[in-house]
Amino acid sequence: MEIREKENRQVKVKVSHLTKKFGDLLVLNDISFDVEKGDLLCVVGPTGCGKTTFLNSLTKIYDVTSGEILLDGHPADPKKDHIAYIFQGNSTMPWLTVEQNVAFGLDIRHVPKREKQELTDRYLEIVGLTKYRRYYPKQLSASMLQRVSIARAFATEPELLLMDEPYGQLDIELRFKLEDELVRLWEMTGTTVIFITHNIEEAVYLGEHIMVLTNKPTTVKETMRNPLPRPRDIAAPEFVRLRERVTDLIRWW
Amino acid sequence: MNKKQKNITELICAVVSILTFLILWHIGVKGELGRLMPGPLPVIRMFFATLFGGTIGSRTMIIHILYSLIRVMAGYFLGAAVGVVLGLSMGWSRLVEAVFSPLFRIIRPIPPIAWIPISIIWIGLGEDAKIFLIFLASFCYVTLNAWSGAKNVDPDYLRAARMLGAGKRQLLFTIVLPASIPSIFAGLQVALSSCWATVLAAEMVRSSEGLGWIIIAGMNNNDMVQIMTGILAIGLVGMLLSMIFRKVEARLCQWNKSGS
Numbered sequence: 094m095e096i097r098e099k100e101n102r103q104v105k106v107k108v109s110h111l112t113k114k115f116g117d118l119l120v121l122n123d124i125s126f127d128v129e130k131g132d133l134l135c136v137v138g139p140t141g142c143g144k145t146t147f148l149n150s151l152t153k154i155y156d157v158t159s160g161e162i163l164l165d166g167h168p169a170d171p172k173k174d175h176i177a178y179i180f181q182g183n184s185t186m187p188w189l190t191v192e193q194n195v196a197f198g199l200d201i202r203h204v205p206k207r208e209k210q211e212l213t214d215r216y217l218e219i220v221g222l223t224k225y226r227r228y229y230p231k232q233l234s235a236s237m238l239q240r241v242s243i244a245r246a247f248a249t250e251p252e253l254l255l256m257d258e259p260y261g262q263l264d265i266e267l268r269f270k271l272e273d274e275l276v277r278l279w280e281m282t283g284t285t286v287i288f289i290t291h292n293i294e295e296a297v298y299l300g301e302h303i304m305v306l307t308n309k310p311t312t313v314k315e316t317m318r319n320p321l322p323r324p325r326d327i328a329a330p331e332f333v334r335l336r337e338r339v340t341d342l343i344r345w346w
Numbered sequence: 347m348n349k350k351q352k353n354i355t356e357l358i359c360a361v362v363s364i365l366t367f368l369i370l371w372h373i374g375v376k377g378e379l380g381r382l383m384p385g386p387l388p389v390i391r392m393f394f395a396t397l398f399g400g401t402i403g404s405r406t407m408i409i410h411i412l413y414s415l416i417r418v419m420a421g422y423f424l425g426a427a428v429g430v431v432l433g434l435s436m437g438w439s440r441l442v443e444a445v446f447s448p449l450f451r452i453i454r455p456i457p458p459i460a461w462i463p464i465s466i467i468w469i470g471l472g473e474d475a476k477i478f479l480i481f482l483a484s485f486c487y488v489t490l491n492a493w494s495g496a497k498n499v500d501p502d503y504l505r506a507a508r509m510l511g512a513g514k515r516q517l518l519f520t521i522v523l524p525a526s527i528p529s530i531f532a533g534l535q536v537a538l539s540s541c542w543a544t545v546l547a548a549e550m551v552r553s554s555e556g557l558g559w560i561i562i563a564g565m566n567n568n569d570m571v572q573i574m575t576g577i578l579a580i581g582l583v584g585m586l587l588s589m590i591f592r593k594v595e596a597r598l599c600q601w602n603k604s605g606s
């Protein structure tokens with residue numbers, strides 16, 4: 094824990110005076126914050142406030158109107174930086190089988206065959222799709238497709254993992270399982286995670302930090318540290334207290 | 347079990363409908379019409395008699411079929427290869443599109459057979475000219491479909507691949523090409539029937555073998571049985587081609603079929 098604290102001082106993502114407009118619609122309004130290296134940041138905010146827009150700006154899918162987002166001190170470049178982005182919707186390739194989809198990012202990066210097979214097998218198992226490895230996306234349900242995207246992102250073992258409401262479609266049991274899996278992966282690899290969610294309990298369960306956003310035009314309402322030790326117990330009084338605090342913040346929307 | 351039952355039902359229906367058609371044809375030519383039109387039996391007899399053994403002109407039926415098929419295949423695959431490359435490039439690169447699309451838009455609406463007279467004047471409509479006509483027939487449809495396939499690739503796929511670190515070349519080969527396959531296949535299918543029609547037209551105008559020639563030679567000899575035999579062969583080979591095509595497509599576009 095001590096050592097981790099020291100390492101964490103490094104800033105992974107630096108957002109300064111980020112403003113994003115779509116035409117006349119002001120979405121992100123002069124936002125500034127840092128994400129430390131190795132942090133697990135959960136972002137909660139009202140629907141349509143610009144959470145997806147933020148991730149898209151970070152990854153250069155959108156151009157920002159003004160301000161900047163720096164990754165390790167320079168603008169992000171998905172080709173060089175090891176980013177994985179789990180989109181809000183389905184983004185599996187319909188012409189690839191489940192297994193080939195999970196291996197896609199590894200293929201792109203020319204990971205050696207044996208290592209690729211190991212990683213693919215491992216993450217297929219983790220998301221519970223080993224049995225369906227030869228299926229095509231058309232043959233799967235929405236939650237299974239989402240698991241394919243999750244496995245595909247995890248398998249690349251990224252330095253920065255962006256997750257846009259990834260577990261919204263899953264049933265509770267699977268959600269718990271994949272939440273724990275995310276924490277395990279995060280603890281094991283020291284990767285930096287930005288996790289967007291609507292689910293306050295999920296944010297408190299996962300986050301090292303929790304960032305609450307306001308309605309449009311969006312600013313950061315509050316960022317709080319989550320000191321609860323892991324593994325967290327969602328029934329513990331401290332947990333419930335923190336959850337209520339975040340809920341209160343959100344009530345003021 | 348269920349699937350097997352369905353197949354058997356389909357087979358019975360096919361046999362019944364073809365038999366009914368042949369019987370109606372047989373009865374229909376009994377009267378006055380019989381002077382203009384042979385019945386099915388002489389046609390079928392001639393088809394099988396000439397298939398490997400007897401000849402039409404100086405060749406057996408199978409040789410005529412092979413002549414037509416080889417012409418079609420040469421032009422078809424050539425046109426398909428050029429069409430896929432050009433179409434994908436046009437869909438992928440704005441520059442290539444800007445250069446080629448005006449020209450292509452003009453050439454595309456011209457049916458291949460419109461080139462036949464020019465081909466005769468220029469090069470006498472020999473083998474290379476026939477293949478060129480078939481090439482045109484195939485090339486246009488395949489280019490058009492590859493082009494629209496590449497242009498309409500879902501941006502989500504490109505985005506996802508880019509996020510996983512794909513460069514331009516990788517995007518082209520791992521996303522644009524596979525995502526365009528269904529559209530390319532739709533083009534290949536239309537191209538195949540268009541090529542088949544074109545070869546017959548070209549053979550009717552000038553040739554000394556092939557299925558188109560059988561029909562024209564039959565007309566010149568006033569041999570209705572030979573004409574009908576040629577038509578039967580055209581139908582059978584065309585059917586065979588599209589059956590083979592669908593098998594190949596089913597294999598390559600497996601992912602695109604909903605349910606099984």
Ligand SMILES: Nc1ncnc2c1ncn2[C@@H]1O[C@H](COP(=O)(O)OP(=O)(O)OP(=O)(O)O)[C@@H](O)[C@H]1O
Nearest residue numbers: 115118120138139140141142143144145146147181
């Ligand atoms: N490409 C775009 N063009 C125009 N407007 C856009 C575009 N993308 C997003 N917007 C607008 O920007 C605002 C923020 O959208 P965004 O998708 O970022 O919200 P969100 O916080 O992710 O919402 P949700 O919780 O529903 O996913 C919305 O009002 C949306 O209409």
Ligand SMILES: [Mg+2]
Nearest residue numbers: 144145181257
């Ligand atoms: Mg969103």
